[in-house]
Amino acid sequence: MWLCLAALVGLYYLVRWYRERQVVSHLRDKYVFITGCDSGFGNLLARQLDMRGLRVLAACLTEKGAEELRTQTSDRLETVSLDVTKTESISAAAQWVKERVGDRGLWGLVNNAGISSPFGCNEWLTKQDFVTVLEVNLLGMIEVTLSLLPLVRKARGRVVNVSSVVGRLSLVGGGYSISKHGVEAFSDSLRRELAPFGVKVVVIEPGSFKTNMTNTERVLQQVQEGWNRARPEIKELYGEKFLSSYLKLLSEHVLPSAEENLSEVTDCMEHALTACHPRTRYSAGWDAKLFYLPMSYMPTFLADAILTWILPRPAKAL
Ligand SMILES: *[C@@H]1O[C@H](CO)[C@@H](O)[C@H](O)[C@H]1NC(C)=O
Ligand SMILES: *[C@@H]1O[C@H](CO)[C@@H](O)[C@H](O)[C@H]1NC(C)=O
Numbered sequence: 001m002w003l004c005l006a007a008l009v010g011l012y013y014l015v016r017w018y019r020e021r022q023v024v025s026h027l028r029d030k031y032v033f034i035t036g037c038d039s040g041f042g043n044l045l046a047r048q049l050d051m052r053g054l055r056v057l058a059a060c061l062t063e064k065g066a067e068e069l070r071t072q073t074s075d076r077l078e079t080v081s082l083d084v085t086k087t088e089s090i091s092a093a094a095q096w097v098k099e100r101v102g103d104r105g106l107w108g109l110v111n112n113a114g115i116s117s118p119f120g121c122n123e124w125l126t127k128q129d130f131v132t133v134l135e136v137n138l139l140g141m142i143e144v145t146l147s148l149l150p151l152v153r154k155a156r157g158r159v160v161n162v163s164s165v166v167g168r169l170s171l172v173g174g175g176y177s178i179s180k181h182g183v184e185a186f187s188d189s190l191r192r193e194l195a196p197f198g199v200k201v202v203v204i205e206p207g208s209f210k211t212n213m214t215n216t217e218r219v220l221q222q223v224q225e226g227w228n229r230a231r232p233e234i235k236e237l238y239g240e241k242f243l244s245s246y247l248k249l250l251s252e253h254v255l256p257s258a259e260e261n262l263s264e265v266t267d268c269m270e271h272a273l274t275a276c277h278p279r280t281r282y283s284a285g286w287d288a289k290l291f292y293l294p295m296s297y298m299p300t301f302l303a304d305a306i307l308t309w310i311l312p313r314p315a316k317a318l
């Protein structure tokens with residue numbers, strides 16, 4: 001009976017391995033639009049897909065980022081400036097994409113642009129702090145997706161969204177986890193809505209990687225700024241010692257453990273865009289696989305106990 005079970009499991013992995021190896025044809029005729037190509041995952045993915053021969057349409061926030069990317073890639077790759085918080089900027093970019101892809105449509109849309117700060121404990125923050133993050137990570141992404149879906153449908157292409165492991169388990173307060181939970185929430189409905197049109201929807205859930213987002217100095221500064229703005233009675237509840245332990249946890253444990261090799265994430269994205277049978281979800285990074293995902297499946301009381309033990313205790317805690 002055990003032998004039978006082992007054989008079944010082996011067969012499952014064999015079939016999965018075989019299915020996942022099949023690559024879509026005519027990659028050189030396919031257009032992929034990527035947001036947030038100035039740095040990090042978007043930048044590496046743009047170079048990687050360009051090397052693979054796809055036609056990359058790279059959206060950058062800054063002209064400097066766009067220029068640098070163009071010097072590192074073939075002339076097939078084109079850049080456009082895009083601020084996902086501005087409707088006019090999104091419609092201009094969508095029109096630009098439409099002119100390029102023509103009747104072929106857009107094979108891939110990669111919603112990658114994102115920011116993480118301000119964050120900290122929820123009570124230290126203002127509504128505007130949440131709005132700042134949600135505007136880029138969630139509403140910006142929704143507007144970009146809605147503007148480009150007609151072109152993706154035409155190509156029976158793929159939408160790839162970059163979520164995060166904190167889209168399953170919120171370790172800290174602030175808009176970031178909320179935005180990523182939002183991305184996950186949309187995924188379910190959009191996946192089923194678009195399946196009848198032959199469009200596949202994929203989520204990537206990276207752990208922490210060394211990108212612009214995990215820049216230690218800037219993150220610490222932003223947490224500190226959030227704290228500085230908090231009301232005096234809130235500061236008294238938490239105490240300076242809480243803040244210093246919180247910053248220490250970030251600077252000595254969380255941020256240094258961010259992984260250097262961004263290819264682990266962009267390889268998942270590349271697979272999602274080039275395989276005949278992409279997965280619905282990809283997780284990347286050891287912290288995602290060994291910490292966040294198992295934690296997210298644990299009973300809540302157990303996960304709470306572990307996280308409460310890890311996080312500092314407020315001064316006026318009962
Ligand atoms: C890096 O992050 C900072 C703050 O989070 C942001 O202002 C800046 O635009 C980002 N740079 C790029 C290239 O995305
Ligand atoms: C991707 O994000 C867009 C906009 O937030 C949303 O409409 C869509 O459902 C998301 N898809 C996935 C797989 O998360």
Ligand SMILES: *[C@@H]1O[C@H](CO)[C@@H](O)[C@H](O)[C@H]1NC(C)=O
Nearest residue numbers: 260261262263264265267268
């Ligand atoms: C980075 O990750 C990729 C994909 O997981 C792997 O193929 C590559 O060897 C790694 N590079 C380094 C320097 O570890």
